[in-house]
Amino acid sequence: MAEHRTPLTQWHTDRGAKMATFAGWLMPIQYEGILAEHKHTRGHASLFDICHMGEFRIQGPGSDAALSRAASHNLATLATGRCQYGFLLNTAGNVLDDCIIYRFGEEDFMVVVNAARTANDFAVLRERLPHTVSLEDISETTAKIDLQGPKSIHALENALKENFHDLPYFAFRKTTFNVAPLLVSRTGYTGELGVELYCAAHNALPLWETLLADSRVKPGGLGARDTLRLEAGLPLYGHELDETHNPTEAGMERMLTSEADYVGREGARTLRECLVPLRVEGRRAARNGDIVALQNGAGVGRVTSGSFAPSCDCVIALAWVKATHASEQNFIIRAARNKLQARRTDIPFYKDGTARAKLT
Template structure:
């Protein structure tokens, strides 16, 4: 039996009677009150999520920017200190090893935030390609991460951490202190709502978690609600919607690949075999991962990668890879368990009323 890892908050989750399940090798909370309630809480008020399973690496020293620029898809020449950027780590064929956010801490100083299930492989892959110049350290086991998400999160942040945070722009961050110890506060989000991420010392995480939950109108959220929230935005989940069998272009992220310089996997991006498409399915019966996607004629053209009922929309939604050329169709049929589900080609994001990019100044 797999020995699951724990976060600094695992004991709290068990005490709160959360429904727990293995995720990325960790014992993680799936829900507390329930997925629907936690989804609504995040869309209307504020939720906190334990994201300590994510991996964090620190890279610094002479040549760090140039070395990392040759490994990731992000253009680090245009990434200023205090800014962060989403992108990909690719294999030699252009397949996605992971999606990640890179934080520019200063000249030749970076923090990389990767998916927990990919942490060890990512670190080894990157380290083998950096050369001997800059220092590269896996700080995951020393770093806690809490996400505060929801339209009321700004008020919660200012009440708990102090100061004014209205000037913090989308995909920006600030290094500050909380109770005398260093903390990074960023504004990226994965739910489509206004939100902030806290990176701090592993042992300091429970105190911040409880301080955030002590604020009015804040509740904890689990991975279940996090999944429905991200799917309503059409955001991909690594291991389901993103994998080594597909490139970022096939996943619909070609517009992110603007860097002119060379990097690992760039040559493989011109090969297009499939496209990740958004689907609308009326009703409450949802498509599931690996369900077949067919044309109305019955010909199979792909498979579902993610599917769920969308609480904010009142119907089901899905992401599916379909073969090149089939993405132009408007109508599909999903072969779900015991029933065929008519599906229509949709546009992303499915949910368009989120507060994530709201101007606060």
């Protein structure tokens, strides 16, 4: 199967980005280097090509009630112009995908899903929504570009000549760029102040180049995106979220506020394993799949993500640990080349993120 290309793939390869296939898409991993791009995002602003993610439009009479039963999101508290993070669960209450739902109107929504899960999510939603509700996969025609970092709002305002200081966290607004629709959402996946931008695929390159014309903005690859999200303690589907763990185990119980009878609601709070944040001693990284053990050597879990954390200047990891041992403070990680000592910490690993900054 040929790799999918985004409207920006050519731009990335022309600039010598290191490219790799991610969820079937040929994506930029790094331009200048992961550490430099990571630090630029924390200090200034970076632009990320996120066109691989999937977008669905759900609308029509009954869509509010039907979507409330299909996903864990609390649509009763979701106002028009706001978006919310939540989960698509299987009947056992485990996670089929994590996604953001945007409310465009009373009975009009956009759902943004992970690239690798798009086809499955669409099939699940089609099955759960009555046929009177329209479900459209708009991924192909929708481009997604993330602008993230403490300077992101200023750079966006400079590029669009429009004020966005009034846009609160997890709110969005429709505007225009190049006389075509542009959706600006005050959300992101780095722990920094920023926006996720949605536009027509053909408008992606002009928007990308306009934003990069600001000297504060540099392109960032998926490598930096991953170290940024890990430092912010944000889960990545396939690592911290999967079909054998529920949102409570992943530390997301606070998101389960919906009173609707949604699929998986009953099992969503069962606790078998807990996602535990760890600070690893030394400079050697723990990696996905490494066994987590107690001091006596008994295996009690496994690492889901681990990396040197550039802004914390230490090694951090997330791991599934049996619920019965999740409150232990000290663990041993059996890494590929030796044993590492790890100590329980809390998330976010990086405490100085600007994501929730109040701008007005």
